Amino acid sequence: MGSEINLEGTESSWTGGWFSWTRQSDAMLRNVEKKILSCLKTAYKRFYVDIGSVVGQSDKIWTISLNEESPQTPLVLLHGMGAGLALWCPNLDAFAATRPVYAIDLLGFGRSSRPKFASDGQKAEAQWVESVEEWRREVNLDQFILLGHSLGGYIASAYSIKYPERVRHLILADPWGYPEKPANADKPQMPLWVRAIGTALQPFNPLWAVRAAGPAGKWLVSKTRPDISRKYLNYVQDAEIVIPEYIYQCNSQTPSGESAFHSLMTGFGWAKNPMVKRIDQLDPALPITVLYGSRSWVDNSTGQVLSENRPNSKTYVQSINGAGHHVYLDKPDLFNKFVLEACARADEYDPKPAILENKKAKETAQTSTSVSTS
Template identity: 65%
Template sequence: MAKKISTLTFEIVSGIVVTTTLFYYKCAWTLFSLLRPNWISWNNYSEPMLRNIEKKIFKILKVPYRGWYVDIGPVVGPADKIWTISLNTESKKTPLVLLHGLGAGVALWCLNLDAFAATRPVYAFDLLGFGRSSRPTYSSDSLEVEQQMVNSVEEWRKEMKLEKFIFLGHSLGGFLATSYAIMYPHRVQHLILADPWGFPESPPDYHDLPLWVRALSYVLTPFNPLTAIRVAGPAGPWFINTIRPDISKKYAGVLDDDLIPNYIYQCNSQTPSGESGFHTMMSGFGWAKNPMVKRIHKLREDVPITLLYGSRSWVDHSATDVIKAMRYKSYFKWKVIPSAGHHVYADKPELFNQIVLKSCAFADGEESELEDETYGDKIPQTDLTQKYSFTSFQSGDDDAK
C-alpha cells in the first residue's frame, strides 16, 4: 500500500501556486543542521548584551523603574524565574499588569510605560520562555501548554502579592490574559486586549489574508515561527530590520535605529522555549488550535473587557461580533485605532495610552465608560454559545470566589 505523503501548498502570487512535501522541508532542515556551525557559536546571543540593550531602551523613561527576577519555583521547569519591571509601586490605585506578545519582551512597552505609571502602579514581565525569563521545556499538548503558561502567570501574581489588577495583553499576551481571567476572574479588575491573537476559529479559506500570513501559515508550519532569526546567526538584527523595517520606524526619533532589532534578536536567538509552546498552540500561525471564541462565554459576567484593534492589523477580528453577542450582559467595549497595525501600542502610542488610561480610570470608578465602536445597532440578546463546544481549566486557587 502506497504511503501517503503530506504536502504543503501556498500561493506565491495570484495564480502561481507551489506545492511541495512536508518531507522536503524536514530533509532541508536536517541538511542545514548538519552543515551549519555549532548553534552556540553561530548565534550571537549574550545575556549581558540583552541586559544592556534593555537598559539603553529604558533610558527614555522619565518615571524610575526597578527590574528583578521573580522566583516562581518549579512551574514548568525545575526552577523558573520571570524577569519583571515595576514603576510607581507607591500608588494606591489598582495596578496595571502588561503581558507582551510572541517574540517580544518588556522593553517594547517603552512608549507606554511613562503614561501608564503617571497614574498607577505598573508591572510588566517577560512571559516564561521569552525575553530574559527562564526557558523551560513546555508540553507537546496545546491545552497543557496554555495551562502551563497561565499557571506561571498565577505563580508570578502570588509572589508579587497582587490581590487584584487590570490585565493588559497584546497578541499572544491577550490570549493568555483572557485564559487567565477565565480561570481566576476574581483577580482581574478589567481585561484590556490589544489586537489579541487566537480568538476566532481558523477559516476554511485563506485567500483573503495577506500574502506573508499565508506564506507563514503554510511554509513555517513544521518549524517554530522565528526559526529564521536563529538561522541568520550574527546577521539576525539585519535580517529583522530587512523583513520588518517598520518595527524600527515605530520607535524612530525616540530610540537609535539599531536598538529594537538588536533587542528582538537577543530575545529570540536563545533556546526557543516559549516560541515552541506557541507553535504547539497555533493552527496555521494566525489561529489557535483551541480558539478563545469557544470558551469566552465561560468568563464571569462581571469581568469588563476593552478590546483594541489596529485598523491595518493582519489579525483575524471575525470573532468580535460573536463575543459581543455572548457577553451582552457584560461590559464589553471595542475600539479600532486608525492607521495602526498589529503593534497598536507602538503604532499609535498616544491614542493607545489614552484609551488604556480611560479604561483603567473606569475600572477604578473615576471615569464614565468608553463609547463603543459600533455600527449603531444594539447587540441582539441571543444565546450563541450553543454553536460552540469549549474546554476550560479548573482553578487550583483555594480562595477562588
Template identity: 60%
Template sequence: MRLLNKLFFFVASPCIKILSKVYCAVVFTVLSWVSPNWLSWNKYSESMLRSLEKRILSIVKTPHKGFFVDIGPVVGPADKIWTISLNTESPKTPLVLLHGLGAGVALWCLNLDAFAATRPVYAIDLLGFGRSSRPKFSLHSQKAEQQFVQSVEEWRKELKLKEFILVGHSMGGFLAASYAISHPDQVKHLVLADPWGFPEQTGEFKEIPLWIKTITYIMKPFNPLAGIRVAGPLGPWFINRIRPDISKKYAVALDDHNLITEYIYQCNCQYPSGEGAFHSMMSDFGWAKNPMVRRIDRLREDVPITLLYGSRSWIDHSASDIIKDKRMNSFIKIHVVTGAGHHVYADKPEAFNQIILDACSLTNSNVNSNLAIESAPRDHAETDEPESDSKQ
C-alpha cells in the first residue's frame, strides 16, 4: 500500500504543480475582477492597526513608548522598523525581542512587564511585518535571510545599543541565530523559543496521509498566510475558524476576545513583504532551505544559548541534540515547557517569562563558555490541553 502511495504521488506531482499554478492564477484574477484595488478588498487600515496595538498593549503596566527607527536603504529605499521600548533608563543589558511569522510587537503583551521589571526591553516589528516598512526582499533564500539580519544590525546601530540579550520566537529564532553568527560581539545571550528552521528536512513523511501531502503540494506556490488576504473582509473570521485557540491564549488578560484576531488580520492583510521572504527561505512550511544546524557551529563559543520548546509544539525538537553535539565547549541550557504549544510565550507566559529571566540572570553573572551543557527538566508540569503608541 505504501508503495502504491509513493507511486501515485510520484506520477501525480507534476500534474499537481501545474494545477496549483493555474489555480493560483485563477484565484487572483477573479479577485482582481471583484476588486480592482487589492487593498480595498483586504480591509487594511494603518490607523486601525495602530489602534488595535495600543488597545492590546494597554494591559502592559510598565510605561512604554513606540517609535519608528529609520534604518535607511537596507532592502527598500528608506526602510523603517517599528519599535516599542520599556525601562530604557536601566543600566542593565537590554533585552531585544524578535517575533515569529505573521506576528507583531503587541503579541508580547503577556511578557513585557516581567521583562521590563529588571532591564531595558525593546520589541520590534521585523522588517516586512506589522507596522514596519514593506520592501520587496530578494527571492534568493540566503540573500533574504541576510537582508533581515542587516536590518536588525542597522536598527541596533541607530539605537546605539552596544550589546543585548537576543530572544527570537519561531522564524524570529532562526533570524536571531543568524544574527548572532554574523554579529557575536553584540549578543550576550541567545534565547531561542521554539525556533523554526533548525533541523534538516526529513526524507520521508512516514505517517502522513497522501491527501495531506497533496494539499501541501497545492499550497506550495502561495505565501503561507495568503488565505487571510484571499478571505478579504472575512479575514478575522477565517483566522478564528482555522485557529480558534489564538484568542483563547489571551482571554485572561484581554476582555475583548476579538482584539488578537483583528490585530493578526491587520498585520497580515497588507503586502506580504516579510512573508514573501519567509517563503523564499522555506523548503516546505516546516523546514528552511538552509537549516541552522548546518552552521550553528560557526557561532562563537562564548555566546551562551538558552533553548526552549513547547512540549506540544509542531516544531521538530531534534535539533537540540545536534546543537549540543556541535557546541560541546559552549554553554547551552534546554527547557521543555509542559502543556505549551508553539506559541509558548502565550500558552504558558509565567513559565516562559521565568526562563527568560533566568537567562538574563546568567548573563548578569557573566556565564562563561566553559560551563557544562544543561538539559533542564520540564518546566511547570501541567495537564496537556488541545492546541487547536506610547503609554506613560
C-alpha cells in the first residue's frame, strides 16, 4: 500500500491483439485520472491494494483515500458499471470534511486488475463480494459506511448480506438490480440509448461499441453522453475533453468487470437474481438509506420495497428532484447533504451488537433444527 504498482504486463487489448488499434494506454488512464482528481481541495493518497487470488492469480484494487486520520466512521464508495473512482470528484471533498473516505475501482474496472470472472452470475457476484472483503482486510477497516451507486449498490447489498457486521450503514444510490423484471419489460420506460444496449446488443458486453470504435471510442462517448461531461465543467478543467477520455480509457481495456455484469443481467435494466428476492437476508438491525433520482430510468421502488419488507428496521428513503440515474453528479450538493446525514446517523448508532446477536440466534435455531431432524 501507499505506492503505485506497475501493471503494464497485464493484457491491454480486449481482443488479445487482433484489434491492436483499440489498445488503451495505462499511462493515459493514470494521467487523465490525476487531472480529474486535481480539482480536489483535500489531500489524498493513491495506491494499489493487493487482495491475492480472489479471482485471478494476484488481484489488485486501485484505491484513493482522504482524511484517513479522522476518528469518525470511514465511508467506502463503490462506483457503477463502466465508471471509475475519479467520477466521484464532485462528492469527495464534502465527504472527507467529516471522516475518512475510500473510493475504489471495482475489480474488473478502471485501474484495478482485470481477471476473468466466473461465467455464472451468482459465482461472479460472490467473487465481487469477496474482493471487497479482502480489500477491507488489507486496509484494516473494522466497520465502515458502504455507499454504492447502480451496480455498486447491487454489490454493496450482496456484501451487506454476507458481512453485515462490517457495515455500519448501507447507502444505496439509484441501485441497479433490486426489482424483478416485470412482464411488460419489453416496453420499458427507458431512454433510447438504454433500450439499444439492453435489446439490440443483448448478446454483447454493454460497452463493446466503445472498444469496436477503436480510436474513435472517446468521440463516441462524448457524442453519446455529452450531458455527463457538461456536468463536470464546474469541477474539472477541460471536462468536455477529459471526462470522455477517462471513460474511454476505463472501458477500452479487457472487459473483465463488464463481462461479469453481463452474467448478472437479463436485459440491461434487470438482474437474474434480483435483490428483492433476498431482502429477508439483510439483517434487520442494519440501517439503510436509499437515494434515487426522480428522473432516473432505474426502477425507483427500491426504497418502498425495503421499507415494506423491513417494517421494524431503520430505512431512510429520499428522492432527489431533477436528478437522473447519475444522482451523485446531477444534484451533487443535495446528494452530498443526504449522504452526510446518513453518515451522521451511522456515527450515532452502531448496529454491530444487534447484528451479532441476531447471527448467534440464527445459528442456534439452525443447530436446533438440525438436531431435531436427525
